[in-house]
Amino acid sequence: MRPELDFRTLRTQIESATWVPDFNTLYRRAGRVRMRDRLTVLGALLGTLGVLAPVALAGIFGRPAPAVLGPNPDLSGAYDPGPTATPSSSTGATAGRFPSTITVLAAAGDLADLIAAVDVCVEVPQARRCSLQITRLGGTERRTPFVLDALRASPLDKIGNVQLTRIATGTYMLSGEVSAGSRSCVQFRLTGDTQTPLPAQTGSPVIGPSEHLPLGGGDQAVQLVQYGDLFGVRGIDGALSLVGQPPIARRTVLNGLPAGTGWWVAGADLRTGAPAVSVSVDQGQNWTASTLDAPPGIDVPTVVTLDGRNAWAFVRYSHAIRFFRTSDGGAYWREIRTPIELPASLKTLENRRFGALVRPDRSLLLWFQADTETIFLESNDGEHFGVVVGPGGAIAPVDNGYASLGDPARVSTDAHTWREATLSATVLPT
Amino acid sequence: MGDELEAREAVRDAYQAHYRRLVAALYALTGDHAEAQDLVQEAYARALARPRQFLDVADPEAWLRTVAMNLARTRWRRRRLFDTLVRSGRVARPVESVPGVDPNRVALVAALQQLSQATRETIVLHHLADMSVHEVAEALGVPVGTVKARLSRGRAMLATLLSDVEVGSPARADAARRRPIVPPAIRPQEVRDAP
Numbered sequence: 001m002r003p004e005l006d007f008r009t010l011r012t013q014i015e016s017a018t019w020v021p022d023f024n025t026l027y028r029r030a031g032r033v034r035m036r037d038r039l040t041v042l043g044a045l046l047g048t049l050g051v052l053a054p055v056a057l058a059g060i061f062g063r064p065a066p067a068v069l070g071p072n073p074d075l076s077g078a079y080d081p082g083p084t085a086t087p088s089s090s091t092g093a094t095a096g097r098f099p100s101t102i103t104v105l106a107a108a109g110d111l112a113d114l115i116a117a118v119d120v121c122v123e124v125p126q127a128r129r130c131s132l133q134i135t136r137l138g139g140t141e142r143r144t145p146f147v148l149d150a151l152r153a154s155p156l157d158k159i160g161n162v163q164l165t166r167i168a169t170g171t172y173m174l175s176g177e178v179s180a181g182s183r184s185c186v187q188f189r190l191t192g193d194t195q196t197p198l199p200a201q202t203g204s205p206v207i208g209p210s211e212h213l214p215l216g217g218g219d220q221a222v223q224l225v226q227y228g229d230l231f232g233v234r235g236i237d238g239a240l241s242l243v244g245q246p247p248i249a250r251r252t253v254l255n256g257l258p259a260g261t262g263w264w265v266a267g268a269d270l271r272t273g274a275p276a277v278s279v280s281v282d283q284g285q286n287w288t289a290s291t292l293d294a295p296p297g298i299d300v301p302t303v304v305t306l307d308g309r310n311a312w313a314f315v316r317y318s319h320a321i322r323f324f325r326t327s328d329g330g331a332y333w334r335e336i337r338t339p340i341e342l343p344a345s346l347k348t349l350e351n352r353r354f355g356a357l358v359r360p361d362r363s364l365l366l367w368f369q370a371d372t373e374t375i376f377l378e379s380n381d382g383e384h385f386g387v388v389v390g391p392g393g394a395i396a397p398v399d400n401g402y403a404s405l406g407d408p409a410r411v412s413t414d415a416h417t418w419r420e421a422t423l424s425a426t427v428l429p430t
Numbered sequence: 431m432g433d434e435l436e437a438r439e440a441v442r443d444a445y446q447a448h449y450r451r452l453v454a455a456l457y458a459l460t461g462d463h464a465e466a467q468d469l470v471q472e473a474y475a476r477a478l479a480r481p482r483q484f485l486d487v488a489d490p491e492a493w494l495r496t497v498a499m500n501l502a503r504t505r506w507r508r509r510r511l512f513d514t515l516v517r518s519g520r521v522a523r524p525v526e527s528v529p530g531v532d533p534n535r536v537a538l539v540a541a542l543q544q545l546s547q548a549t550r551e552t553i554v555l556h557h558l559a560d561m562s563v564h565e566v567a568e569a570l571g572v573p574v575g576t577v578k579a580r581l582s583r584g585r586a587m588l589a590t591l592l593s594d595v596e597v598g599s600p601a602r603a604d605a606a607r608r609r610p611i612v613p614p615a616i617r618p619q620e621v622r623d624a625p
Contacts, residue, residue: 005538007538010531010535013531017528018450026478029472
């Protein structure tokens, strides 16, 4: 190697000329290196977050809105409710491009002055909007409903088990289970001038009473919540009163019984859970309770009576009906062993509405809501039942008669012969 | 915690053993003694900051040299970008003398700076770091033949460059006395490797 390319001498001279600093000075420099490393990691994280966060936010908030917030644009066009009064027919009216339906859910009052709770719905796909209204059923036709948008907090809420009870002259209580929740009640009073359109009157929520009031023989008992306490209703003003409670569980008071028949409550035995019936003839001061010979845990029995002495209790199983009879006002119940032959269309009784009534001629009428129709069974001797033609819908006992809540609605004084009842005007939900 | 203390001791030992040698190699690579010391100290600081990583190193000197050389490359790239933007691409800086170093050796370092980066690294690793041709090839990730070619060509270029200094200058002693030493006869061109 040429002398000028003497790298060994170069290295020796540089090593000799290099001063070695104190090693401890490197610690501070190492600290800065660590800090740089952490900042680098932090920057990488922030950068990644900056890239991914918008994507994540878009994934969360950019999803299509739930169908409950409005109609699905893929299925239909825009919804234009249009506050149009509908004719009294149950279907066929339209709101914008969507058909509307009217379903009679309950009825109460005197046959000559009958009112009904009707659910008026606009069948918007995936966003069915409904309004529960009180309007007249039969009698003089009204141009507007008495009560609008009752019980529901939103037109999209589902509602079930609606009950309408006249608790005093001109005063009614409407209750129902909204969105499968607990039962809620409103109380309203109808004005005498039924020709005058009422404002949007939704009634006032019913609050349980805090005192005992003197009650008369014709006063009724009501429940504000399912299986809840009973309260007496003073007939002259509709005021609620505390009363003694029947000694059974799952208390379900019978509505629509004739005056003077006492207070009848179906439920379950407190100890065994078997179906039981409790009766009071002194407005809740004293109760008698009887347990039916049936296994515990099944539905509360359906009890019907016409005079307060003879009564029938029907216990529903999944595929059969057992029934009991009393002739002494509910003190002793005897099972009728004659089986009720159910038609083939009633393969199961689960999740089907079921009701019974005693006609004025003391014959029995049962009704079952099947998949597409309501099936009626009749017994003239109180033991043997056979399928008969009925009014077409569930039957609600009203003062001086019965109302069929089918399509069309019908009314009857004896539950044998039925006539159509015109439903007064309703308003489409907004 | 025990590993960290052990690693600190290992760094301290490496500091005492290899610091000067690494500075010499980096000085030959960069032509700047102060920067060479800064690069080597930065490499040791990184070893201290990542003690466990340093404990796993089989050859501490090679690891430190690699870190320092990578730092030098990074700085050189940054400087080239800066100079490209601000100073019309003139990256090369004059080589300053180091007290106690023969002017002929400083001229050698200055000549090294005229070589391409790859050739310079190859020569430094082989002649100043005492690495074999195979070790240099492995360190740089190139074939052995390429290393040999670079060494041969680099030495020839250095000889030419240093001969030009001798011929072009009035006297070598005069050139050595000039401070700072900027080889005036060396054309400001970068000698590149053949592809």
